[in-house]
Amino acid sequence: MPRSLLLCLALCSLPVAAVGCGSDGSTSPVIPDELGRCADFDELRQVYWGDTHIHTNLSFDANMQGTRTSPEDAYAFTQGEPIPLQPYDEEGNPTRMAQIDRPLDFVMLSDHAEFLGTLAVCNDPNSPGYDSRQCVDYRAAQEFDADPGEVAVVFIDINGHTAAGPENAHYPALCGPGDAFCLEAGTDVWAEVVNSAEAVYDRSDSCQFTSFPGYEWSAGPQTKNLHRNVMFKNENVTVLPYNYFDEPYVEGLWARLQEECIDAGTGCDTLTIPHNSNLSEGIYFENRMGNGEPFTAEYVAARNAMEPVIEIYQHKGVSECLPGETISDELCGFEIIPFSNLATTNLEVISPPDPRGFLRAAYGDGMKLEESLGTNPFQYGITAATDTHTSAPGFVAEDDFKGHGGAGQPNRYLPPPEGFPDIEYLSPGGLTAVWAEENAREAIFSAFRRKETFGTSGPRMLVRMFGGWDYPSDLCSAEDLASQGYAGGVPMGGNLSPQPGSSAPMFVVSAKQDAMGVPLQRIQIVKGWLEGDEYQVHVYEAAGDPNNGASVDLATCAPQGEGFGDLCGVWQDPDFDPTERAYYYARVMENPTCRWTTHQCVEKSYDCENPSRDIDMDCCDPSAGLNVAWCESIDCTDPDRLPPADARCCVPRVEPAIQERAWTSPIWYKPPG
Amino acid sequence: MLRTLLNFFLIGGLLFGAKVFVEGRRVEGPEITVVVQADATQAEVEKTIQEAILLNEARRYGWDRHDPIVFTHLVRNMRFVEPNSTDSDLELYERALEMNMQAHDPVVRSRLLYRAGESLAYVPEDRMPSRDQLDAHLQAHGERFEREGRFRFHHVFLSRSKRSDALPADAILMGEQLPALGDAAPVGLGDPLPGLRSEQSATLTQIKSDYGAELAQFIDEAAIGEWRGPAESVYGLHFVRVIGSDPAYVPALDVILAEVRADRVREIRDELRKERMDALRGAYTVHIERAP
Numbered sequence: 001m002p003r004s005l006l007l008c009l010a011l012c013s014l015p016v017a018a019v020g021c022g023s024d025g026s027t028s029p030v031i032p033d034e035l036g037r038c039a040d041f042d043e044l045r046q047v048y049w050g051d052t053h054i055h056t057n058l059s060f061d062a063n064m065q066g067t068r069t070s071p072e073d074a075y076a077f078t079q080g081e082p083i084p085l086q087p088y089d090e091e092g093n094p095t096r097m098a099q100i101d102r103p104l105d106f107v108m109l110s111d112h113a114e115f116l117g118t119l120a121v122c123n124d125p126n127s128p129g130y131d132s133r134q135c136v137d138y139r140a141a142q143e144f145d146a147d148p149g150e151v152a153v154v155f156i157d158i159n160g161h162t163a164a165g166p167e168n169a170h171y172p173a174l175c176g177p178g179d180a181f182c183l184e185a186g187t188d189v190w191a192e193v194v195n196s197a198e199a200v201y202d203r204s205d206s207c208q209f210t211s212f213p214g215y216e217w218s219a220g221p222q223t224k225n226l227h228r229n230v231m232f233k234n235e236n237v238t239v240l241p242y243n244y245f246d247e248p249y250v251e252g253l254w255a256r257l258q259e260e261c262i263d264a265g266t267g268c269d270t271l272t273i274p275h276n277s278n279l280s281e282g283i284y285f286e287n288r289m290g291n292g293e294p295f296t297a298e299y300v301a302a303r304n305a306m307e308p309v310i311e312i313y314q315h316k317g318v319s320e321c322l323p324g325e326t327i328s329d330e331l332c333g334f335e336i337i338p339f340s341n342l343a344t345t346n347l348e349v350i351s352p353p354d355p356r357g358f359l360r361a362a363y364g365d366g367m368k369l370e371e372s373l374g375t376n377p378f379q380y381g382i383t384a385a386t387d388t389h390t391s392a393p394g395f396v397a398e399d400d401f402k403g404h405g406g407a408g409q410p411n412r413y414l415p416p417p418e419g420f421p422d423i424e425y426l427s428p429g430g431l432t433a434v435w436a437e438e439n440a441r442e443a444i445f446s447a448f449r450r451k452e453t454f455g456t457s458g459p460r461m462l463v464r465m466f467g468g469w470d471y472p473s474d475l476c477s478a479e480d481l482a483s484q485g486y487a488g489g490v491p492m493g494g495n496l497s498p499q500p501g502s503s504a505p506m507f508v509v510s511a512k513q514d515a516m517g518v519p520l521q522r523i524q525i526v527k528g529w530l531e532g533d534e535y536q537v538h539v540y541e542a543a544g545d546p547n548n549g550a551s552v553d554l555a556t557c558a559p560q561g562e563g564f565g566d567l568c569g570v571w572q573d574p575d576f577d578p579t580e581r582a583y584y585y586a587r588v589m590e591n592p593t594c595r596w597t598t599h600q601c602v603e604k605s606y607d608c609e610n611p612s613r614d615i616d617m618d619c620c621d622p623s624a625g626l627n628v629a630w631c632e633s634i635d636c637t638d639p640d641r642l643p644p645a646d647a648r649c650c651v652p653r654v655e656p657a658i659q660e661r662a663w664t665s666p667i668w669y670k671p672p673g
Numbered sequence: 674m675l676r677t678l679l680n681f682f683l684i685g686g687l688l689f690g691a692k693v694f695v696e697g698r699r700v701e702g703p704e705i706t707v708v709v710q711a712d713a714t715q716a717e718v719e720k721t722i723q724e725a726i727l728l729n730e731a732r733r734y735g736w737d738r739h740d741p742i743v744f745t746h747l748v749r750n751m752r753f754v755e756p757n758s759t760d761s762d763l764e765l766y767e768r769a770l771e772m773n774m775q776a777h778d779p780v781v782r783s784r785l786l787y788r789a790g791e792s793l794a795y796v797p798e799d800r801m802p803s804r805d806q807l808d809a810h811l812q813a814h815g816e817r818f819e820r821e822g823r824f825r826f827h828h829v830f831l832s833r834s835k836r837s838d839a840l841p842a843d844a845i846l847m848g849e850q851l852p853a854l855g856d857a858a859p860v861g862l863g864d865p866l867p868g869l870r871s872e873q874s875a876t877l878t879q880i881k882s883d884y885g886a887e888l889a890q891f892i893d894e895a896a897i898g899e900w901r902g903p904a905e906s907v908y909g910l911h912f913v914r915v916i917g918s919d920p921a922y923v924p925a926l927d928v929i930l931a932e933v934r935a936d937r938v939r940e941i942r943d944e945l946r947k948e949r950m951d952a953l954r955g956a957y958t959v960h961i962e963r964a965p
Contacts, residue, residue: 462867565834
């Protein structure tokens, strides 16, 4: 069947909204999901914690890595249920389990859309694509004892399609003429995804959990990451989860979403969340559209509207700023991964990331583009996520990290990892917090839209920020800080309008530590502005004490020294020029703690004076994906000649201690005229 | 909507499940002999029997000869055994079957057990629950859908970061001051903290996450209407006055229909798995040999 006809039939014959059906044919009744239905409704808004980047066994890469857990398992995990982790033994029993330390408030699963249909075709004996060579290879690669080399070949053969250039992006051959097999199967799986989100969404007034349907658009030309997560506000979604093969340019994706969702009159609303610009070789924010031409006013308006927030941090590193660059600062070195794209990450080939792929640079470029085109295409609010490929949303604990797979270490094969369960440069990722009136779809989605969000590197430290012109200097002592904050200005993510006669904008930032974490150290304000054509950045200390002397005992991971349970500061820009565009975001720092790698070395009592060999054995496990230099000298056939100590514990290549942090969405200032 | 995901089980699976369920008790089943360790427990014996039955059924439906994964695996085995063979995959596969390789290979065994297990749990359309059945399910298992109760309380916080050494003395003063408020909210007292209100409504889970387990326990144990405190958290000291509580409750079916349906379908899968396994078990004549 021609692809266009298939799409037409799908669009014409299927309800746009996915609803559950019982045997009596009844559909779920329409439950009003309007603002104010929850018992904990608060017009001054509360904070809710979530993860919007999760992969399950529906994602091809996760599936090939031995992830067997489903969306249902992922949702159970968010509520505190333990779930199994690979590797599985020959009998199918998991060798590891994972459990979150406290529930999440909201979640969006984001399985790669490109192969939702592919997996279904290859697992459906009735599908005409089932006996294709690629499906046969895929199923062989699923065998318990499949050769890792052969699995890699199958993975590249299929997943490699996402690394084709946009002009060559297409579904795998197994999808048949017009890609019909995969389109049809993908439609069904997508409906399942939407239904599974619906089944866990708490529509009672208790509002204990919110789910959003979503998927990942996985464009990676030449493995340069351009991925976006697509988030839908509710069960009214597009019929197909449009992916890189359907829409190889992001403006095409936005156009589809605009036409078939936002403008469709079905109650559908959607946004896209960029991530891992650090792995794009600098092209994520390049001033170039799909046709090779520079941005137009229409393009920047679409980007601004469709992409209100960006994922600043996740498993594959941070995208805030790069150390050593001219617009850097002393705290830019946090969780920078030394890779430039997806392939070098997966293969651990050191390749310096391009500074143009970092948000700090994009914020400056965005303000310049706004001057010429009228809209800032990079006016992003901030989120963070895990990007787990093991169905474990919000699994961010540094002291319980079991690896997230994906571009990291797969852990598919026995034995379970005795050494590090992931590439040591990668991390557990972070969480998104939103300020919303209640824990329900309308309120949380609206918070994403207006960018009243912040991201953390994992801990649930809470940050509130307002910007205005006439806040009292003692606002931090006011019980009604939030009320005054809204009344006299804008919250994080907002646009601060010029106010004639006022000297300089004021910002109040209030933060508290994670109740289950360590104390805070300080609050900073990061300001960026355009001085003529020159982009400038300065970091100001707003509260706390950068020299509080706090540290961590690397032998035990015990925190040392004092900090702050809560911090608040009212800060006024001392260098404000009302004629200059500017942004301001807060960065809240915790006291130092052990990084996950250090936790694992401490937990294993790894004694560098009297070394054992456990972690080195990863060098002899090809599935671990390690090709680090010291592994080359190891003769895996002769255990007696293994090196005497584990370099990764005793000569760490990454910082053993970190300072966890939160980043707020910026408040933007635009001069009059 | 279940069609695609469940199509996997349709070849053989439908026949397998339906025939076993509908006819299993009336059909004279096959005889099998299982060998167990002499000291095997009853549970181990039963597990061995069930696996043997499922394997036998899988073979009766020819999955060991027609399943693509089994095919690929046996071909690979044969190429290992006969590395110089120029025979086609099909020829090698047929030779593997002649050698009865599929009967002993652990991967084939695992694959067949997996496929049989999934087939046992297949839910046909006429077993999908009706609205009445969902209502009955909700009534019978309300605890699964229960929403956590909430506490409404007045809350005064004294910040350790702000008050430092003065905190203990300030807490004594606050403790003396609060009872005079009567039922009034403690507006303007104490220190602000992001997310904190002088009057709050929250579940214990939320309180634990926001302020720590100690304060959650403190509130859980508090008598309604009385100021209690100070209770310590990582932030400082807290005084609370519980002014009411909303007990845990079960929402109406209309509100949580999708949630109830998903739960019931999960249960139906388990029921079908057991029913069909029991039917198979009843249809089989099983001889048990204990290895010395």
